[in-house]
Amino acid sequence: MSQIPYKIYLTEEEMPKAWYNLRADMKNKPAPLLNPGTHEPMKAEELAGVFCEELVKQELDNTTPYFDIPEEILGFYKMYRPSPLVRAYCLEKKLGTPAKIYYKFEGNNTSGSHKLNSAIAQAYYAKKQGLKGVTTETGAGQWGTALSMACAYLGLDCKVYMVKVSYEQKPFRREVMRTYGASVTPSPSMETEVGKKILAEHPGTTGSLGCAISEAVEVATTTEGYRYVLGSVLNQVLLHQSIIGLETKAALDKYGVKPDIIIGCAGGGSNLGGLIAPFMGQKLRGEADYRIIAVEPASCPSLTRGKYAYDFCDTGMVCPLAKMYTLGSGFIPAPNHAGGLRYHGMSSVLSQLYDDGLMEATSVKQTDVFEAAETFARVEGILPAPESSHAIKVAIDEALKCKETGEEKTIVFGLTGTGYFDMVAYEKFHDGQMTDYIPTDEELQASFDKLPKMD
């Protein structure tokens, strides 16, 4: 019997004290954000109207390898971190695989996901800058919940624009946000110019993430003492999320374990970028090699079927342009229960690494994902979020390959969160009402045709 415990917890002393900035080790740096009007790289002063100053610095800094985590954030982290690195003994047994499977479980906090790691950082810098509050958008509600928790802790106002259809159909996430004192507004609303305009043009619309972003940005830039914050895609978010990978690596190192394969689900890239950061750093510096696999839904396959091009981050086209693997900012993925993976583009950092051949990507179908989720839940206990279950699916596939070959590979995957607020999706799966949708080449081409012309 192995000496590795079921769950490896770092002590407070062993917890990372600095975030790791993967960009510092990248030879090919991620492409800069561009001003949507001039197509010139965004300057710090331009970004400072939207984001807090300290976060603008983090966003633009491609050279500093480590950023000390401020004391107050370390204190907050101690309330729910370190997250456990779990040895999936029961899943291994169930699969009958010689592979050794570990997962880093980020769901043991009320936001239910890893989003809190960056929410507290962004809220902290807003507070430090003397701001009154922050605005953001949320779809399914995980990011909004995380930000509400962080703002409640720091005594900061939090205005969340929630896609109207989610606001109405997912009242529970909304109530969690209200419990933490956030104001939650269904988007589009009559509170903003952009909201009014959209409602005039499309009466009765149930909203979209792109619209909610536009409203949140408008409120942030027109209200004294407010800034806008975002839960994924941006470099600063990946920086904060590096805590996931740093803890994972410290826990593995503690027991002398070296992974062969590292797997994460990928929507905007916040979880995957955080999980792989220190491992990819070693790879970039030539110190170690790993297979790194991004898993995305077949319904929204930005890495596997997208174009690497400059595109808008939002459908309202008010945000800067980012170079990324994208399906086009106008791409509307088919209804898919992995709400957090329905973003049309991918973090510029991950896009560059993928383009450089430093990581793999694969896409999986929704029904296969839920089947893997249920298998996992029954043996490992945890009820996984649909997003996280994309990684589970591929981890199981890789473990079954090991069963065929007899290889004792070590597989690490990110279990980003819990599925307590996703039971409607599980219900559809149980009732055989879940469908798979894969966009056609024609649909994607039509979307690519609308990418901004960069000449």
Added chain:
Amino acid sequence: MSQIPYKIYLTEEEMPKAWYNLRADMKNKPAPLLNPGTHEPMKAEELAGVFCEELVKQELDNTTPYFDIPEEILGFYKMYRPSPLVRAYCLEKKLGTPAKIYYKFEGNNTSGSHKLNSAIAQAYYAKKQGLKGVTTETGAGQWGTALSMACAYLGLDCKVYMVKVSYEQKPFRREVMRTYGASVTPSPSMETEVGKKILAEHPGTTGSLGCAISEAVEVATTTEGYRYVLGSVLNQVLLHQSIIGLETKAALDKYGVKPDIIIGCAGGGSNLGGLIAPFMGQKLRGEADYRIIAVEPASCPSLTRGKYAYDFCDTGMVCPLAKMYTLGSGFIPAPNHAGGLRYHGMSSVLSQLYDDGLMEATSVKQTDVFEAAETFARVEGILPAPESSHAIKVAIDEALKCKETGEEKTIVFGLTGTGYFDMVAYEKFHDGQMTDYIPTDEELQASFDKLPKMD
């Protein structure tokens, strides 16, 4: 700054390897279960038709102080235990109290509560006896979820009778159970004689816990290879739940901390009985003294306003009689969102200890409980279950008393679970629609008048 970490986790080696049977140290033993027909103490062979043999032994054994936890259960415990003992630094700061507050958090597993500790034990003994499956009832669904998880892990069939109104209004808990492979039947159903009878007499009834118990017991006793299991009240359940208190004590001992006050919410007594077990043991043996406080809802005040008498455990009056503090088996508590605390009676063990003056009891109002829950959530992050929040309310009250007196008391309370499936209640609280109901003396007297006559 204190050296006590935010969260104390025991290592696998430090985890308890045996359950502690508090009854062994009780001078006045809890009164025995009685046959409802003869009023004679229930014999092992009578109970064996309903419960697994090993569990019958545990139920009746008032003398053996420790029961070794079987290897397979220890393995399961390692998947989600040890649960953290958390130092509530942020709550202390918020309250400005010199008190030191700790809470044992049992919510970090998919069942969302401590119920899993006994579910795995009961399912294990059923499996060991070669049974095909188990039956149970569930109201809000926490116990049913826990049992489903345990049965999925062991490959045991699990039939859950869920109060019809909950089945329809709380579909998410139902889907969690289905994810773990349980069959969930709305009760009353046409599957049982008692269900048919009730439906004939009360067409359109939305069911009750008492009816669901009767259906589950009927199915267990009339189906080859099945037994009935229960999530609270019974001695065996308190035995399994002693893991909570044993871990708590080991974690405190590790840092040389001696509590002054121990607080737990009390419905049937499973959490409170488990949390206080080793501390009460010391108290009974004269080795230490603690204030121990049971907290119950003002709407269902079995300890603070009930009678200490023999009563039926179910409203259907098919189960044995138990001597307990009770409001009468016909007492229907007013709608109260702490579903897990709406039981009319209290564990015989806790009832005897309370009657002997070894612990205190207090009742709190629902709106005060939610106010405490929200305060707690905002500073400690965790979204507490309504049940658990009863303990939070009293812990805060005691900490504020310390603020007045300047005393640096150490307060430990049980945080039994999370409130993710209770957002309807939080919504009512946010919208000012939550009401408090306290039964009148006349109502209680009318219920007491129907207690069984014991000659």
